[in-house]
Amino acid sequence: MEYTHLSEFEIRSGALSMWTPELAAGAWQPDDRPLTSVHTGYCASVDPTDPLPGRGRWIGTVFEMDAPLDGPTWRETLRRWHARHEGLRTTVTPASADEPRRLVAAPTAVDIAEQPVAGCTDGTRINEFLSGTLEERLSPLVWPHCLAATVEHADTGDFTVLVAADHSVMDAYAQAILILELRTLYREVMAGEASRESVTFGSAADFAVLERASAAELGPDSPAVATWREFLADGAMPRFAPQAQRPARAELAQPSVSRRLLDLTELEQVEAVLDQVRHRMSVAVFAALAVANQQRFGADRMRTVMPIATRPDLRWMESMGWFVNVVPVDIALTPGVGIAGAMDLARAALRRSRTANDASWSRVLDLLDVAETPRFGISFLDIRVLPGYELVADLRGRTLRAESYSTDEVFLWVVRAADGLYVSTRYPAGFPAEVMDEFLTAFGQALSSITAAVHADGEGRAGQPCAAVHAGGAADGLSPAVAQTPMPADARALRADTLRVAVQAG
Known part of the structure; x- marks a missing residue:
């Protein structure tokens, strides 16, 4: 699954409709549960007068439904989806300068309205219309925070679905799982069946209660604060190859690159070697990026942040919401180190980052009096x-x-897909495209070299017995509490280690 821009997805021509959630007057009810730390700060960062509140902020999912479009069935599908997920029928209202207040609508209060878009049938024109609409209508301050669109393809008997949301109500894991959730709901409605009930559709607001309580316990001497303090010892968030940056106008959109680094055969060869030396692919990815950074830019140290999933219990396994934390990763390579040695160093760095797993990064930065947000991030899924x-x-x-229109942010998303290993990146318009191309090529070459390097090294340092560790997770990918929680029967298709998968926080 690629992580890309809507403009890079070829929408087939057809009949376009927007589907907008609606509420009856008086549906909003005050709710005493807080917002998460990051949600609170995010709302404070948004200008309520901005005519394009979604510009650079919205995230979403696009796919093609393998069934004909039936309007009433799709409407009921979206209604059930909003009724199921409290986060989709939640909004905020100003309560003070620093702390918005949560408002929640009842599951029965939501209806869905269809708005056909007449005269917009060409795929390219549809793409442009949707991009503009989402920038105008999606905001963390104004409900609905999630919109849907369909493009009916009468000639092929199927339809394209776009679901887009403000980041405050959706994260990368939710982006991925909603495809099959909506497909299942659509088929249930079409068959006249009741929707599947599950304990795994927990409320994002209930998670916020736990997150804020945990954040309140943090202090200057907390281990997570110490980890971040050391990471920010020079007083600034790390930048990607700052020596290669060139000035660029703020109105220029960031370039985006997506490519396959390893095909399935190459990837499986690398994974077989990693199994032998008991390293996970996440370790190999961060090691290869550090090696490429050293080779292309002469930097023996790669500092970056890593988004991780923070669904601490199975009750939030299938929830729609923003369950993401950010942890610091600091990989120091010795001059001339090979990829096998780099994996040992990367693994140690990822283990150090675990001290910050459950500590709200925005709260930690408040304690350290750091106003700057991350400028360089790497995600693996x-x-x-x-x-x-x-x-x-x-x-x-x-x-x-x-x-994105940032003039200094660089983010990389690495995905182990069904058919290979992919990387996507966005970077400032002033960053030379050929320099990024050379870096990504070096990254791919470092990954490819793992097979030969480990075999040449014999057992070597990389072959020492060790417990395999997910990036950003405990040895088994779960917190102890989750590891001891029985998997619900209706969630048996899900794997618990998704709870600690490193995901994009964009």
């Missing part, structure tokens, strides 16, 4: 942990991010 990942590819499923 193994798509195979998602239920039905093979079908997602058949449905042309893509996770989407809005075009």
